[in-house]
Every structure is written in C-alpha cells, then in structure tokens.
Amino acid sequence: MQTNSLELGFVFFLLELTQLGFLLLFSRIRLLRTTPIMAWLKSSVFALLVFLLLFAGIFDPSQTLWIFLFWLGQIPLLFMWWSTLQWGSSVTMLRVLGCSDFPIDLHKWKQMTSFADKAQDLKDNRLDLLIALKLVRIRNETYEVTALGRFLNSVVKCLRGQK
Amino acid sequence: MIDFLCAFILGLILYVLIRNRTKIGFISCHAIEGVIGAIVLGVMTGDLSRFQGSVLIYFVLWSWWVFLSSVLEHSLTLRILNSLKEIQLFKTYDMSDEFILRVEKLVRSGIIVRDESRNLYSVKKTSCFYRFDLFMKWLFRIENNSLY
Numbered sequence: 001m002q003t004n005s006l007e008l009g010f011v012f013f014l015l016e017l018t019q020l021g022f023l024l025l026f027s028r029i030r031l032l033r034t035t036p037i038m039a040w041l042k043s044s045v046f047a048l049l050v051f052l053l054l055f056a057g058i059f060d061p062s063q064t065l066w067i068f069l070f071w072l073g074q075i076p077l078l079f080m081w082w083s084t085l086q087w088g089s090s091v092t093m094l095r096v097l098g099c100s101d102f103p104i105d106l107h108k109w110k111q112m113t114s115f116a117d118k119a120q121d122l123k124d125n126r127l128d129l130l131i132a133l134k135l136v137r138i139r140n141e142t143y144e145v146t147a148l149g150r151f152l153n154s155v156v157k158c159l160r161g162q163k
Numbered sequence: 164m165i166d167f168l169c170a171f172i173l174g175l176i177l178y179v180l181i182r183n184r185t186k187i188g189f190i191s192c193h194a195i196e197g198v199i200g201a202i203v204l205g206v207m208t209g210d211l212s213r214f215q216g217s218v219l220i221y222f223v224l225w226s227w228w229v230f231l232s233s234v235l236e237h238s239l240t241l242r243i244l245n246s247l248k249e250i251q252l253f254k255t256y257d258m259s260d261e262f263i264l265r266v267e268k269l270v271r272s273g274i275i276v277r278d279e280s281r282n283l284y285s286v287k288k289t290s291c292f293y294r295f296d297l298f299m300k301w302l303f304r305i306e307n308n309s310l311y
Contacts, residue, residue, distance in 0.1 A: 027303040036305075066219055073223040076230030085299055090265045094274060094286060095300070098293060103276075103283035110262055126240045135244055145247050153245055156235045161182040 011055070012070045019047035019078060036086040044075060089113075166207045167221040174200030174225065178232075189236055193229050200225065 022043035026032050034042070048071045055067060084091060096112045097104070104112075127143065130136040135149035145153070178196040181187055187195070204221055208214040235241060239261065246260075266284070269275040274290050277283075286293055299305070 023303065027305075033304075066216070069219040069223055073219070073226040075226075077226050080230060080233055085296075085303065086305060089261075090269060091296060093262075093265055094269060094293065094296065097275065097284060098286040098288070098297075100285070103278055103281070103285035105281075105283055106266065109266075109284055110259075113262075122239075123243065126243050129240055130244055130247075136247060143247050145244065149244055149247075152241070156241050156245065158179060159182065159232055159235050161184075 011051075011067060012074070015047060015051055015067070015070055016074060016078070018050055019043050019074075022046045023082070036082070040079060040082050044071075044078075047071070166204060167217040167224065170200045170204040170207065170217075170221055171224045171228075173203055175228070189233070193225075193232070197225050197229075 020043075023039055026034050026039035026042055048068070051067055051071070052064065055064070093109070093113050097109055100112075127136065130149070131138065134146055135152060136143050137146055138144070174196040177199060178192055181192045181195060182189075200221060201218055204217055205214055208217050242261070266275070270277050270284075272292075274287055274292050276285050276287050278285070288294075
C-alpha cells in the first residue's frame with residue numbers, strides 16, 4: 001500500500017500517542033510503576049513493537065523502515081521533554097515556589113530547592129565526571145582544563161553564541 | 164541521497180550563524196534551522212516520493228542534533244568546565260550563580276513574578292506554563308525532586 005505525506009504524518013502522531021500511552025501506564029498503574037528512566041525506555045521499545053506488529057503488514061517494507069526512522073527521530077525529542085519534566089532544575093524551582101502560598105525571598109527559595117545544602121555534592125560529582133572524561137585534571141591540588149577540555153569548551157561557546 | 168546531508172549541514176551553519184549573530188533563543192533557532200533545511204531539501208529533491216525518504220533521514224539527523232546541542236548548551240558539567248577555563252585553575256563553579264541564572268530566566272519568561280520593592284518572588288499561578296506543568300505532574304504522578 002502506498003502512503004502519502006499526510007498518512008505518514010498521521011502515523012507519526014499515532015506513534016507519539018502510543019508512547020505517551022505507555023508512559024502513562026508505567027507512571028500511573030501501581031503494578032507497572034517504575035523509575036522515570038525505565039518508564040521512558042520501556043515505553044519507547046513497546047511503542048515501536050506495537051507499531052511494527054500493527055502496521056508492518058499494511059505498509060510495504062520501505063515504509064516499515066520509515067516508521068523505524070520516525071521512531072528513531074522522535075526518541076531524543078521526547079526524551080528532552082520527559083527529562084525536563086522529571087529532572088529539570090528550573091521546573092523543580094518553579095514547583096517548589098508554587099507550593100508556597102505567599103511570596104518568598106531568594107534565600108528561602110534556594111533552601112527549599114536544596115541548591116544550598118547539596119550543591120557541593122553535586123559540584124563534586126560533576127568535577128569527578130569531568131576528570132573521568134579527561135576534560136579536567138588535578139595538578140598541584142588545583143583543577144586544570146586539558147587540551148580536550150579547552151577544545152570542547154570552544155565548541156560549546158560557539159554554539160551558545162558566547163564570545 | 165546525499166541531499167539530506169547537504170540540507171543538514173546548511174541548517175547547521177545557519178544555526179551557528181543565527182545563534183551567534185542574533186538574540187533568538189535555543190528552541191526558535193532550531194525550529195528555524197529545521198524548517199529552512201526541510202524547504203531546501205524539498206527544492207533539491209524535487210519529486211515527492213524521494214522527498215519523503217530524504218526528509219525522514221533529515222528529521223532523524225536534526226532531532227539527534229537538537230538533543231546533542233541541548234546537552235552542550237544546558238549541561239551543568241560543561242558550565243563548570245567553562246568556569247574552570249574562565250577563572251583558570253583556582254576557583255570552581257559557584258552553584259549560587261547557577262541558581263541566580265535560573266531565577267533570572269524564570270523571571271524573564273514571566274512565569275515568576277518579582278516584587279522589586281521587597282525582593283520577594285512568587286509564581287504567576289495563572290500562567291499557561293505553570294498550569295501545564297501542574298497537569299503533567301498530576302498526569303505522570305511526578306514527585307517533587309528536592310535536588311533540582
């Protein structure tokens with residue numbers, strides 16, 4: 001069966017809906033409830049399997065490949081949305097402030113988000129990661145950015161539009 | 164079938180140019196890049212059946228590129244790296260800066276209201292984004308994450 005762009009667009013929409021449906025199942029049903037990352041991984045795989053089972057017979061092989069490409073393309077986009085929803089720091093700051101019935105000052109807000117007391121742990125954790133990735137090294141008890149780190153930093157600055 | 168690759172590279176160059184030369188935000192830059200790249204691809208391929216296949220591969224490349232650039236742009240680890248580079252060897256990134264940076268972004272977006280005279284902050288509870296977030300939180304049973 002030949003499909004046109006509109007039908008393929010509809011397939012994409014259905015694929016997204018299927019994955020969102022699985023995400024709902026893994027988030028809301030007590031027996032299936034799992035961690036956010038596992039919920040996302042399982043929902044991605046199940047959505048693809050369901051689609052291949054339902055549509056592989058209807059579409060010709062090339063179009064089955066197109067469904068796979070749709071799936072491959074939507075993975076990072078949906079993950080960015082899901083990770084912001086689950087772990088986004090600005091979103092968490094917003095939620096914390098939203099819990100307060102009256103306006104609060106910056107210091108109180110910061111304490112409520114744990115930016116104050118756990119910040120050092122997080123910073124140390126990230127510095128360890130930078131060292132493990134060979135982007136930073138310790139020399140004479142101070143941190144030094146390696147050549148690789150400098151290169152990556154230049155790329156990032158270019159992408160961010162920083163001088 | 165290298166037309167999608169040409170369109171993607173063109174989009175990439177366009178993205179870097181827009182990001183460096185204008186004040187347009189991250190999402191808008193990618194949207195502009197994606198749409199212009201797809202239009203260029205359409206002009207290059209000409210016929211519809213070839214265009215469908217090319218645009219799908221272009222979509223895959225573009226979406227993974229959005230993901231990668233999002234990591235590069237927003238990663239706290241890379242911001243720490245940047246501060247190490249800027250301040251040389253002796254200081255590391257101050258997490259208060261990170262907090263203030265995010266507060267300013269939230270205030271600029273209009274979701275958070277700042278009382279200038281008393282320096283107090285509150286959420287604009289009628290904002291669409293806040294309502295949407297509350298709905299998503301309820302829908303997916305998201306618990307409050309105290310550390311970011």
